[in-house]
Amino acid sequence: MSSTRSSITELAARLRAGKTTPQQLLAGAMAHQKRVEPQLHAYLTSTTELAEQQAEAAALTLAEHPDSASPLCGIPMALKDVLCVQGVETTASSKVLTGFRPPYTATAVQRLFDAGAVCVGKTNCDEFAMGSSNENSAFGAAGNPWDVERVPGGSSGGSAATVGAGVVPYALGTDTGGSIRQPASLCGVVGFKPTYGRVSRYGLIAFASSLDQIGPLALSVEDCALVFAVIAGHDPRDSTSDPSPVEDPQPALGRGVDGLRLGVPREYFGAGIDAGVRGCVEDALHVLEAQGARLREVSLPSTEVALSTYYIIAPAECSSNLARYDGVRFGLREEQPSLTDMYLRTRAAGFGDEVKRRVMLGTYALSSGYYDAYYRQAQKVRTLIAAEFASVFESVDALVSPTSPTVAFTMGERDDPLSMYMCDVVTLPANLAGLPGISVPCGFIDSLPVGLQVLAPRFQDARVFQVANAYQRATDWHATRSPLADAAA
Template identity: 70%
Template sequence: MTTAGMTAAAMATALRAGELTPAQLLADARAQLAGQGRSLNAFLALTDELADQQAGRAARMLHDDPVAAGPLCGIPVAFKDVLCVEGYLTTAGSRILETFRPPYTATAVQRLLDAGAVPVGKTNCDEFAMGSSTENSAYGPTGNPWDVERVPGGSSGGSAAAVGAGIVPISYGSDTGGSIRQPASLCGVVGFKPTYGRVSRYGLIAFASSLDQVGPFAHTVEDAASAYLAVAGHDVRDSTSVPDEVDDPLAAMRDGVRGLRLGVPREYMGEGLEDGVRQRVTEAIAVLEGLGASIQEVSLPSTDLGLSTYYIIAPAECSSNLARYDGVRFGRRVERPSLTDTFLRTRDEGFGDEVKRRVMLGTYALSSGYYDAYYRRAQKVRTLIAREFDAVFESVDALVCPTSPKVAFTTGAIQDPLEMYLNDALTIPVNLAGLPGMSLPCGFAEGLPVGLQVIAPRLRDARVFQVAAAYEAATDWHLLRAPLVAA
């Protein structure tokens, strides 16, 4: 039985039927990684010993009580290299952490281990999750499984490519301004960003703490729901963790969209959107309408302020968070005669250009005399953006729109930082407002995947799955696999 590209749900069924074992699934994942997956550069480190331990543990769990064993028991998974795994290299794609082995495990990772999931390894990403193409990794760019000469999106490009290439059926990334949804769109997989605070950030290497959120990639909405449920829930070690009970997305997926009011933000369908993307998304919206949803145009007038607002708030928080990387307590250290020179050379050699750019932007925005003019004003605009979403959700139940304004572009094609930042223009507002959002495949343009974005009100994560599952069930895009997946 070929398991490359198989869904987690299908794997779980085969495990319980005795047709597969966790060890076989792990071996197949490793074979796929060693073969076609190698050309992607999707993984930075393997967690072989832990994987072998977990495969044995999962086999025992399935033998002792297959009903109690959860849907991810025995399933190979991967983690973006910003999620700490005790004793294993965790670099955040940066030279400054090239030898860092954390003494603790992220809550999201631990919950997966407790559920019997089998961790294959740590995936490549833009350095400290800062980028939209996974070209900013200190360890080389990742390729797109649909065309290895193109980018997989970012910053969680390695996680998206690992699922898209069929190496693992589920992976995890982080989303600060679109870093799960945008690569999901470009790689033709499902990517879900939960409501801010739904998944613990304990053990996640921080980029921008008020924006970062952990979420899954998968081939299907059902797998994404199982992957989300496995890690969601309150965590006392994360002060921003939401204590409310988690709504069941699997139950919501059975409800369909008949009678739901779906809004299409006019600002998301305008200038900057490639024609092929607009056409595929328009067709997807028509499918939802055909399923019984009512479609209406809505307006989020501050959308065009989202990018500039984000690039004040996120770099400011980045500047603060990355101050800890000084060569003293952990990570890379470049010895110089004076302590000041040691600090400066360590950070200069350890950080890449994009990280340096954002640290300088953030430090400037927080500096004396500029705080009110930039950071405080950006926070006010952030509140305005959140309130506009709230107002729209009084008249509609969810929003549907494009995820990325363009399909995957050729590696190295975009050199202008501002042009690169525009790739997240349709995802950033969701992070600023702390809302749940998903990208799922809705067709192809120029032979490359296009993603449909579904957005719901805060803490209505299950509604995202409800809309996405209805569309997925009515189409076949989720059944297609990238050419890199082994036959």
């Protein structure tokens, strides 16, 4: 029996009923991966040996402690290739890290492994998580499971594609400006970005440290909540990790939206949002209204400068974080007689175009003479953006909007960097303010998925699950299978 597109909850029940084993689930995932991978290219590294050991260990745990074992025990999964796993090649889809085998494992990953997760591989992404289409991967883009000629979104494109194709029921991604939610939207899966500080970033290859957050991509809101509950919580190894207790998301899943005040930000439905996408999301709002939610139009006027703010702050932080790739301690080195030339040649050969652009942009924004006009100004506007969210949340409980302005576009269609940046125009404000957010499937345009975004105040991750699950229980978009998921039949 195939495990394709079965949820974590379904698989966990089958494991406990003795209807399958972790080894069988792994074999099923690997067989399906083999079938679809030539078209999908969602993986950079397969971790078969590790997965077999983990499946065996999970089988033992389930046999000895079926009741206390985590719902994730014995379930196959995948990790975006920016997350370190000790001894397993971790490249961030960059030539500069080819062959790098980290000496430690990321905290979020370790928590999943401790819960009995079975890791089938490391997924493709935009280089150093910089991009919205996966086309910035140094190893070639992943495809979209709904149409492999189209992009899966980015930067967590491989994670979204492999879940959408039914290879694994969930994968971890990271979200700096929309990199979990946007690919989830484009691949017809659910993608959750936790509140900044909720999930430890220890062992995550840093892009923009004040914005990066790890989260799950899965087939349902419920499954995202299960994974979140395992990876969330304080970690002394990340000083930005918050020590406050994590609210259990499970009770919120059944709460519904009756009486809840949902804000509809006018600016998130404006210019640049495809009319078809707007229509699907408006239908979704009616569904929530029919469940008892009270919709209210709200305004976030600084949305129009959020993109500019992001494209100063993120590159500034990236230029600092990526200074470590100098050919000295790990990764690629282009040998040159002088040290300076070695730096210059190594970074020229190791980084792709988008990474080069952002490092240069960030260096420029931080350089003396331009610091006040760009970086300091962006930090001030960031204050304004966060304050506008805080003010709106005084009168509404959550915000609902499109996730992506368009459905998945064709590979190569957006060759201008600025037009690519526009992909994240309604997701990146949440990163600037550190808010939790989710994308859930809410319809199709010409057989391509559309996503509904839900945002909530900081640390109200459970509220996000509450709204998203109320929508999901009233619809079945999330259960629609992609053509590649059906390739298993």
